[in-house]
Amino acid sequence: MKTIGQLSEALRLREVSSVELVQDALARIAVAQPRFNAFITVDADAALAAARDADAARARGEAGALTGIPIAHKDVLMTAGMRTTCGSRMLAEFVAPYDAHVVTRLRDAGTVLVGKTNMDEFAMGSSNESSYFGPARNPWNPAHIPGGSSGGSAAAIAAALVPGTTGTDTGGSIRQPAAMCGITGIKPTYGLCSRYGLVAFASSLDTPGVFARDALGCALLLDAMAGHDARDSTSLDRPPEDRSRALRESATAKPLAGLRIGLPREYFGDGVDAAVAGAIDTALGALRALGATTVDIGLPAVKHSVPVYYVIAPAEASSNLSRFDGVRYGHRAGHYTDLADMYCRSRAEGFGAEVKRRILVGTYVLSHGYYDAYYLKAQQVRRLIAQDFARAYRDCDVIVGPTAPTAAFPIGAKTDDPVQMYLNDIFTIAANLTGSPALSIPCGCTADGLPIGLQIQGNHFEEARILNVAHRFQQATDWHLRTPPGVESAVRKGGP
Numbered sequence: 441m442k443t444i445g446q447l448s449e450a451l452r453l454r455e456v457s458s459v460e461l462v463q464d465a466l467a468r469i470a471v472a473q474p475r476f477n478a479f480i481t482v483d484a485d486a487a488l489a490a491a492r493d494a495d496a497a498r499a500r501g502e503a504g505a506l507t508g509i510p511i512a513h514k515d516v517l518m519t520a521g522m523r524t525t526c527g528s529r530m531l532a533e534f535v536a537p538y539d540a541h542v543v544t545r546l547r548d549a550g551t552v553l554v555g556k557t558n559m560d561e562f563a564m565g566s567s568n569e570s571s572y573f574g575p576a577r578n579p580w581n582p583a584h585i586p587g588g589s590s591g592g593s594a595a596a597i598a599a600a601l602v603p604g605t606t607g608t609d610t611g612g613s614i615r616q617p618a619a620m621c622g623i624t625g626i627k628p629t630y631g632l633c634s635r636y637g638l639v640a641f642a643s644s645l646d647t648p649g650v651f652a653r654d655a656l657g658c659a660l661l662l663d664a665m666a667g668h669d670a671r672d673s674t675s676l677d678r679p680p681e682d683r684s685r686a687l688r689e690s691a692t693a694k695p696l697a698g699l700r701i702g703l704p705r706e707y708f709g710d711g712v713d714a715a716v717a718g719a720i721d722t723a724l725g726a727l728r729a730l731g732a733t734t735v736d737i738g739l740p741a742v743k744h745s746v747p748v749y750y751v752i753a754p755a756e757a758s759s760n761l762s763r764f765d766g767v768r769y770g771h772r773a774g775h776y777t778d779l780a781d782m783y784c785r786s787r788a789e790g791f792g793a794e795v796k797r798r799i800l801v802g803t804y805v806l807s808h809g810y811y812d813a814y815y816l817k818a819q820q821v822r823r824l825i826a827q828d829f830a831r832a833y834r835d836c837d838v839i840v841g842p843t844a845p846t847a848a849f850p851i852g853a854k855t856d857d858p859v860q861m862y863l864n865d866i867f868t869i870a871a872n873l874t875g876s877p878a879l880s881i882p883c884g885c886t887a888d889g890l891p892i893g894l895q896i897q898g899n900h901f902e903e904a905r906i907l908n909v910a911h912r913f914q915q916a917t918d919w920h921l922r923t924p925p926g927v928e929s930a931v932r933k934g935g936p
């Protein structure tokens with residue numbers, strides 16, 4: 441499976457056309473869909489038309505690095521004319537009248553949209569099992585989860601269906617599935633990519649980001665996607681950055697010389713699977729060999745991130761999801777007695793169990809008499825967590841540890857125990873609470889052949905730095921180039 445960088449070069453040299461790449465992607469998706477269920481919607485005609493446009497733009501000399509690259513969007517991002525379901529019955533037939541800002545930006549950069557990827561309902565989950573359209577499956581072992589909530593976006597790359605996808609990360613939904621599927625995924629700084637046209641889950645945490653095989657691919661997509669948008673009041677107005685340029689500079693013998701890696705005690709304790717701990721240890725050895733030094737740090741308040749998140753995220757969700765009332769958007773019950781009954785039935789039928797659980801929790805923690813005890817307290821602890829990170833970044837440049845405590849678990853293993861499911865995000869949530877960037881790269885695999893992810897976190901706006909650390913690691917290792925058994929044989933000559 442070629443990377444975005446390699447495909448971009450092949451397109452530039454006219455070794456392949458965008459139409460050929462898209463035809464190949466469509467053929468692979470047709471074969472893979474029954475096995476992995478990575479997509480909710482595929483629009484072959486629109487994709488081929490966009491690919492022809494991309495090839496024509498190239499012929500006119502108007503091509504950029506991403507012109508003609510097939511991609512897919514998580515089905516939480518609005519795409520004009522292509523349905524946006526959010527993995528929910530509520531929006532199963534919803535067609536947005538406009539594009540999300542990040543969708544427009546990637547379209548303007550010349551990427552070709554092939555379809556929309558499977559996800560947990562309203563991005564609530566860590567396993568893709570809450571999707572109304574059935575779970576996506578892990579290409580490394582289809583009996584296992586691909587991670588979530590952006591499970592389809594991660595599975596689509598691991599299965600070599602497309603070289604790049606978008607995701608959103610509210611508590612880990614890019615990094616955790618990237619880890620489970622053995623690919624690279626980055627959640628940028630909150631505010632770097634606009635939330636306009638992203639179906640809101642928890643607005644103070646929701647962050648659009650990207651997946652690719654490698655850090656360079658992520659950098660190319662992120663550069664195209666980031667940028668100010670006046671329609672999102674939290675969108676940041678910053679000068680554009682070329683995050684892929686530093687990655688393209690040739691490596692010295694010690695490309696990470698001078699880099700101080702912080703190792704939080706809290707990320708290396710009990711509860712981390714032995715195979716995961718071993719792979720992280722080996723990866724740290726590789727990073728030291730590239731010139732980095734490691735320093736032990738403490739993030740004492742981080743142990744509260746899961747409870748803090750599961751107050752704040754449901755609180756915001758309960759408010760955001762009130763718009764789905766059977767009138768303005770989506771599903772409306774077929775039979776009802778009066779207006780209140782119509783609201784109740786539409787929401788009862790349209791939402792699945794996990795979404796209802798979050799709405800109930802969120803409504804509870806915001807209600808009179810409980811607000812101070814839960815919501816206000818959670819916001820205060822959120823600040824303490826942010827202070828821990830600010831303090832840590834005086835002693836180190838990046839923070840490294842496992843992305844998740846275990847590799848992908850079997851489908852069904854945690855569906856009856858929401859708390860176990862929530863604990864899967866123990867290492868990813870803090871970056872959402874603080875708004876800082878973080879990524880996951882593959883760094884090993886279990887005895888059963890399931891991928892293990894390494895998380896690299898940075899201070900606000902340090903995307904270029906964490907991408908560079910990931911890139912130098914990937915130049916020295918080949919975990920990111922490995923493909924699941926059977927996937928290689930599906931690769932057609934000349935394809936991605």
Ligand code: GLN
Pocket residue numbers: 563564565566588589608609610611612613614641753865
């Ligand atoms: N797994 C977390 C949750 O269920 C995070 C989801 C996300 O990042 N969208 O809320």
